[in-house]
Amino acid sequence: MSTLELIHAAYTRIKPVVRQTPLLSSPFLDEIAGRKLLVKSECLQHTGSFKFRGAYSALSGMEEASRKKGVIAYSSGNHAQGIALAAKMHGTSSVIIMPADAPRSKIDNTRALGAEVVLYDRASEDRDEIGARLSAERGLTLVRPFDEPLVIAGQASVGLEIAAQCDVAEGDVLIPCGGGGLTSGVALALSEARPGLRVRPVEPEEFDDATRSLVSGNREVNERRDGSICDAIITPRVGEITFPLMQKYCGSGLVVTEEEALRAMAHAFTRLKIVIEPGGAVALAAALFHGEKLNGDTVIVVASGGNVDAEMFTRALNHG
Amino acid sequence: MSTLELIHAAYTRIKPVVRQTPLLSSPFLDEIAGRKLLVKSECLQHTGSFKFRGAYSALSGMEEASRKKGVIAYSSGNHAQGIALAAKMHGTSSVIIMPADAPRSKIDNTRALGAEVVLYDRASEDRDEIGARLSAERGLTLVRPFDEPLVIAGQASVGLEIAAQCDVAEGDVLIPCGGGGLTSGVALALSEARPGLRVRPVEPEEFDDATRSLVSGNREVNERRDGSICDAIITPRVGEITFPLMQKYCGSGLVVTEEEALRAMAHAFTRLKIVIEPGGAVALAAALFHGEKLNGDTVIVVASGGNVDAEMFTRALNHG
Numbered sequence A, B: 001m002s003t004l005e006l007i008h009a010a011y012t013r014i015k016p017v018v019r020q021t022p023l024l025s026s027p028f029l030d031e032i033a034g035r036k037l038l039v040k041s042e043c044l045q046h047t048g049s050f051k052f053r054g055a056y057s058a059l060s061g062m063e064e065a066s067r068k069k070g071v072i073a074y075s076s077g078n079h080a081q082g083i084a085l086a087a088k089m090h091g092t093s094s095v096i097i098m099p100a101d102a103p104r105s106k107i108d109n110t111r112a113l114g115a116e117v118v119l120y121d122r123a124s125e126d127r128d129e130i131g132a133r134l135s136a137e138r139g140l141t142l143v144r145p146f147d148e149p150l151v152i153a154g155q156a157s158v159g160l161e162i163a164a165q166c167d168v169a170e171g172d173v174l175i176p177c178g179g180g181g182l183t184s185g186v187a188l189a190l191s192e193a194r195p196g197l198r199v200r201p202v203e204p205e206e207f208d209d210a211t212r213s214l215v216s217g218n219r220e221v222n223e224r225r226d227g228s229i230c231d232a233i234i235t236p237r238v239g240e241i242t243f244p245l246m247q248k249y250c251g252s253g254l255v256v257t258e259e260e261a262l263r264a265m266a267h268a269f270t271r272l273k274i275v276i277e278p279g280g281a282v283a284l285a286a287a288l289f290h291g292e293k294l295n296g297d298t299v300i301v302v303a304s305g306g307n308v309d310a311e312m313f314t315r316a317l318n319h320g
Helices: A003-014 A027-033 A051-061 A064-069 A078-089 A104-112 A127-138 A149-155 A157-165 A181-193 A209-216 A242-249 A258-272 A279-289 A310-317 B003-014 B027-033 B051-061 B064-069 B078-089 B104-112 B127-138 B149-155 B157-165 B181-193 B209-216 B242-249 B258-272 B279-289 B310-317
Strands: A036-041 A071-074 A094-099 A116-120 A171-176 A197-204 A254-256 A298-303 B036-041 B071-074 B094-099 B116-120 B171-176 B197-204 B254-256 B298-303
Touching: A003 A051, A003 A149, A003 A157, A003 A181, A027 A036, A027 A258, A027 A279, A027 B104, A036 A157, A036 A258, A036 A279, A051 A078, A051 A149, A051 A157, A071 A078, A071 A127, A078 A094, A078 A104, A094 A104, A094 A127, A104 A116, A104 B027, A116 A127, A149 A157, A149 A181, A157 A181, A157 A197, A171 A181, A171 A279, A181 A197, A181 A242, A197 A209, A197 A279, A209 A242, A254 A258, A254 A279, A258 A279, A258 A310, A258 B310, A279 A298, A310 B258, A310 B310, B003 B051, B003 B149, B003 B157, B003 B181, B027 B036, B027 B258, B027 B279, B036 B157, B036 B258, B036 B279, B051 B078, B051 B149, B051 B157, B071 B078, B071 B127, B078 B094, B078 B104, B094 B104, B094 B127, B104 B116, B116 B127, B149 B157, B149 B181, B157 B181, B157 B197, B171 B181, B171 B279, B181 B197, B181 B242, B197 B209, B197 B279, B209 B242, B254 B258, B254 B279, B258 B279, B258 B310, B279 B298
Parallel strands: A036 A298, A071 A094, A094 A116, A171 A197, A171 A298, A197 A254, B036 B298, B071 B094, B094 B116, B171 B197, B171 B298, B197 B254
Antiparallel strands: none
16 A cells, blocks of 8 residues: 555544534634634543544554454553553554553553553663563564554554645644654645645654754754653654655744743633643644744644643643 | 524524534543533634624624614623624624623623723613613614524524534433523424434522523512622523523523532633633533433533633632
């Protein structure tokens, strides 16, 4: 199958179960952005982020024999919950390897969705070693969070839905970017469905590896690995599979501050009535506060996730 | 036209402009509720509440000559914003009469949506007198918030969408109830579209006029008129037009505490990633915390609005 055929096949599998999340807008946000602003609200997706799309695509696209034996994933966040629910819906088991210091609520949620959570100590244990051992012992299939064609094809459905939900012909589509699964998937989908739209990755300051990589042509690495409130989109660097797709289909990256992400969360609360997590709000922040770097009368942003605790959300509201 | 024809005619007019709001769910909420729980998320509607539906229905259903002269409404909240936006979209003017002590943000929002806001002093001025004078001087048409057939027909579209979005055949549909426009409209729509579903109004303690009225058979009056955090659904009593419809089509009412409404808001934040205001959360509260009073394997609730300020929302998160 060609890459585009992979995307359409994935959408056929996942369409009956994913939520077609709404494309929200507000005249008040249009005014701040200086143009029409449309927000694809993936925080309203099952498990609170777009990750469910890729996870369900991977589970439904695997061979039956492999699926039956179960899947394994590494994640401290949204991918974990997506895989757990997708596995449960397929009547199979999932093992999620999480750092022991991951937020309690994320561990509990992943367990509650039916996954077996294996905790490891970041300081003394090797995550990959634990994963390799469990995979070998039980015949589990590893589902990578972004460098996996079936996952990218699943995330691409966000792009197909955007094209179906609006008739915007030209302009920028801003996407919170971690490993690049969502960014490359949407870019690929839109290259066919709406070639006048240009996907651009958005990242927080100091974690702008994708932006720098698109400039240099190499997969640049972030100096820091943690300490960002935008934890959902912090990866050491973009993927081996995702980066060439981004090079081919994406425009230049955009960078926002953590402060701007928090302010964007507050605006989404006040004007759209949705809950976005810091990492999921960076694209909205770019549209609201960096309009001078955008083109077109309309900007489309993806609000990629909403898994934020009350304390952080309250902090964002105080920035509103 | 029959009442049902009015409903379908209204939906034909408003369908191109209203958001078909999603029917959200979470396995975590199902577990608390003890049954499948579906949340019709009208907080995601334009202007942040279902009121836009009735307002647009009224504006689009008026005679052209009247509409051109403009409309007038009394409201301190969601109806005001619905009317302001609907009037703007029809290229006509709106006058909203609001108490001078209404929250600043609601006054500002209503003005920003294009309405002329006329403030009055609750203590010394008569709202109806001001309204009558302005109507006479300018030929404005009064659009009542609930006792108006075109408005009820517009709110009924929430029921038509619920029937289209799920195949639940039997069970309770819980609706935050103020004057009864949404409650009676949805009940009427479902009586035809899904007669096995039973609409039941939900109110906060001490403001349970609809619940008591359905028991007594008379339009009972609340002793208190204000002081509830559920301000969006506080009315002296249900309407003259809405009450007979509720008597004919609704099941018994349910009553929740303010504390339960706040806890429901916190659950909606954590599990659905939506922002609900206290008055809009009472039906969800009943489903989560009064399951013993419900029937069926599935309960459907309407989250009717999300216009809440950061301070109140933070208070709700502290109840989570």
